[in-house]
Amino acid sequence: MRNPLSERIVEIPPSGIRKFFDIVSEMKDAISLGVGEPDFETPWHIREEGIYSLEKGRTFYTSNAGLRELKVEISSYLKRRFDVTYDPDHEVMVTVGGSEAIDVALRAMLDPGDEVLIPQPCFVSYVPCTILANGVPVPIPLEEKDNFKLTKEKLLQYITPKSKILVLPFPNNPTGAVMTAEELAVIAEIVIEKDLFVLTDEIYGELTYGMEHTTIASFPGLKERTVLINGFSKAYAMTGWRLGYLAAPAVILEQMLKIHQFAIMCAPTTSQYAAVAALRDGDKDVQMMRESYDQRRRFLMNAFKEMGLECFEPNGAFYAFPSIKRFGMTSDEFATRLLQEEKVAVVPGTAFGDCGEGYLRVSYAYSLKSLKEALGRMERFVKRLDGKA
Incomplete structure (x- = not known):
């Protein structure tokens, strides 16, 4: 029988995040710090509106691009929060999560052989979605010495005549790195000079600590070159609702x-x-959750310091990216042993790109009670590795 499978699909590895999630789901008394999902319930007034829509029989298809009422609210939100103006009728589309937005953007913009510049470590979908769109992923390895930010020097090093799209994954999953307005201004100049387009994933834009999020689409000449992706999963604790959106030039x-x-x-x-x-009434909910994440973030950083784990301070999202290089183990080996010996699940840094070797992604989108228990187990494990237990 002829091979029923596409060779291109077979060659794409499964998500490195889900591997440990699947194991821990079947392990008794295990604690997972591996999944990027808020532990908050969707705020009641949001759930209530969903329930009310069902009670009113609003179970029909919407317009392909989404409810106009929602697109108007999205446009209003982007103007209010980030000072970018989008026409809700021609420049906004509602998607099934931010992940679908990434997929359709790349498929709509790439021809075979076009290169996509992807700063790593980063979310796991950019590379496979580029491949599925017949593009060529070009990883740009970011470094801790640069606070895991994209620098002018790094970007210029990887641009070629075939470069078409630059992915901007900030605030970053898995490192928690954030690009300031001043840093983005430098990148914006290069984008225009080199005639690039930008796919900016801002799903964590509401979750920054001690600084305000800036979108590159707000810089002169950049809105015409930018596809802005955002959604409701992280900021509003709506992961299971599967809803995202993109804002982009009409063409x-x-x-x-x-x-x-x-x-x-x-x-x-x-x-x-x-x-x-x-979008209409959720600002206070976002603020409450952001403050809680910030408390957990500071607790996590202090715990790492006490157990002797070096960790870049994250200023966004709800992840930390501690280094385990001093133990002489691969990220996968460390994460596997931690799960087997202490029943704590984290994600190897290599799930987010080869340059993630020597790091772990630890999510603090969990209660302080869970974090305290998990980090206590982790400290015990580290002490054994250091020969102090």
């Missing part, structure tokens, strides 16, 4: 909408009504 969005039409039809109607409530 690009028109083509992305075609892919969305044929593959998806439209995002879930109930989720869209709930998202309207999130």
Whole structure:
């Protein structure tokens, strides 16, 4: 029988995040610090709006691009928070999570052989989605000495005549790095000079600590070159609602909408009504959750310091990226032994790119009680490795 599988798909490895999640889900008394999912319930007023939409029988398809009411709220939010103006009728599209937005953006913009510049460590989807869109992923390895930020020197080093799209994954998953307005201004100049387009993933834009998030789309000449991706999963604790969005120039969005039409039809109607409530009345909820994450972040950093783990201070998202290089083990070996010996799951840094070797991603989107127990176990493990236990 002929091989039923696509060689291109077979060659794409599965997500390195899910491997440890699947193991820990079947391990008794295990604690996971591996999944990037808020431990908060979706705020009640948002859930209530979703319930009300069902009670009112709003179970129909929406417009392919999404409820106009929601697109207007998205446009208003982007203007209010980040000072960028988008036409809700031609420059905004609602998607099934931010992940679908990444996929349709790359498929709409890439021709075979086009290169996509991807700063790593980063979210696991950019490379496989580039491959699925017939593009060529070009990882840019970021370094701790640069606070895991994209520098002018790094970017220029990897640009070629085939470079078309630059991915900006900030605030960053897994490092927690944030790019300031001044740092983005330098990158913006290069984007224009080298005639690049930008895919900016701002799903953690509301979760920054001690600084305000800036979108590169707000710089002169950049909105026309930028696809801005965001969503509701992280800031509003709406992971299971599967709702994201993108804002982009009409000429690009028109083509992305075609892919969305044929593959998806439209995002879930109930989720869209709930998202309207999130954008209208959710600022206080976001602030409360952000303050809680910040408390956990500071607790985590102090715990790492006490157990002798070096860790770059994250200023965004809800992840820390401690170094385990001094133990002479690979990230996978360390994470596997920690899970087997202490029943604590973290994600090897290599799940986010080869340059993640020697690091772990630890999520603090968990209660302080869970963090205290998990970090106590982790400290015990580190002491054994150091010969102090």
